[in-house]
Amino acid sequence: MNSLAGNRVIWLAVPALGFLAIFYAAPLFYLLARSFIGPNGFSIGLFTAFFADAYNWRVIGNTLRIALLVTLVCLTVGYPVALALARSKGLAQVILLTAIILPLSVGVVVKAFAWQIVLRRDGAIAKLLVSTGIWDEPQRLLFTEPGLVIGAANVFLPFMILPIYSVVKLIDPRLWEAGATLGASPLYRFRKIILPLTMPGLISGMAFVFSMSVSMFVIPSLLMGDRFQTLATLTGRSFLLMRNEALGSATAVVLLVLAVSIVVGSTWLSRRIGRSG
């Protein structure tokens, strides 16, 4: 009876699945399949050529390094915010939530242009760092990797905060108190109670931010320019500027395989660590 009802409910997913299959999966498959077709049918020639070029390895390195840094920045900044958000009440919580969600309604192009202004030599960040004495003289952050990481972290931050927040909210506050009455210091309680219990939210937040930063196109284009290529910008250039659809398909495949395997792999790994630790 139960399994029958369960099976019937599954049919509710059919419209969405159909939509995705026709308008997303099929074109994607077509695109990706092209990278395996040479002049004489099936061939992995594109890939051997791609990996033979040292420049492309630098592009892969750029892509992974930036995505990793953005994820780390979002994690360090977002985790405390998620805890604060979950424990805040009333108006404070409304204000915090609005501050986190409202920026999502501003397009990424607008945000990237705004960051161009902020990251300039006479921008807000440079002025702040000079006036606090951290920098002796104003420097340009725009078109540098730190500038890109800061800008991208800003755009993706809500995708780190919200999954962690939704998990923290479900943790019984009594667990924290119970830990205290058992003689555990706040640091120990954080490590042994809060951290393991927030791990699922942490993992999904990191997966979100990593996959979005590994494939971002607009932000690096506007904040770094053409001298700096990632797999995503290279894919874009191949299609839009170079009209080299085969190369674009190949880089898209490399990007997809890298991103999916890193997200799936790290998820699996952290779940294992979470379970055994």
Place this chain on the structure above:
Amino acid sequence: MSDPAFLDVRQATKSFGATRVLDGVDLAVGKGEFVSLLGPSGCGKTTLLRLIAGLAAADSGRFRLDGQEIAALPPHKRDVGVVFQSYALFPHLTVAENIAFGLKAKGAPAGVIAETVKQFLGLVHMEALADRSVRALSGGQQQRVAVARALAVKPKLLLLDEPFSALDRKLRETMQIELRRLLRELAITAIFVTHDQDEALIMSDRIAVMNRGRIEQFETPEAIYARPATPFALEFVGLSTRIAGTVTAYDEAGFVTVDTPQGQLVARGRFAAGSPVLLGIRPERIRFGTEGGENRIAPVLRDIVFQGARVQAHFVSPDDRPILIETSAALPAGLAAGMPVPISFAAADTLAYPAEAA
């Protein structure tokens, strides 16, 4: 108590906004004693517990435990264990890991941890489920783990916040007796918060009856049942018949004559003539017939409720107030609802309290 109290709370006061939840509470508990805080919800009993554990800060008051001032200490440095109402077990840990948590946090050697966990698993009969996730446990099992976890760190004082409220009645009675025995064996000093008078009467060495942020009476269960200090204690602990009246005369022996809708009754108490009073009589102190004492009335019988070992007889007074008899003796023959039945009770069993302004 002549020796300084093991736990000594003086003038504990706590307000939430404009609401004063605790109003200058004194509480002294001896080493090894099992004390209940008994009162209705909102009386401040859980707040008092949280102040002692350090989970909330008192507005004012002194807190001493084992000769040490603890008011300024954070909860993890107080040596005060808590069993929470919801148990608050760590859902990501197994039964054994939950019990080991406090020992690990305090940096006990692995050998000691393993041995202590084994010992407490045995004490609460959970050896077989040691490696089970706590999520897979029943309510009673969760409660046992919560008790074992709190006791494993050997706290100076154990606080229990309504630990039986989530259990069904039968299980609750078993667990009450089991916990009482366990705490006696380990000579643990414990404070137990409950709104269930039966639970308090069964388990406690002494009961603190709390009402509106104050302790109204703090004595043994027997003393509280026999001589409730206030009308609230009378009403909250045990069943009673309450009759309102006005004092007409008093004597030197400590008895007053009271004019009531039932007629003249004599009660224990010292009041001036003309004082409005409330009389209270325990149901098992009232007898059928006229031999039960100097107070004799004849209210109308409404209902007889058979309860197994005992029988309750419900009467209604001329002014429509309930009167209750509870007896394990045989009932007089020929009783029928609607007829007036003579009953009686002793003046010494009739307690008089100043009537509360309604």
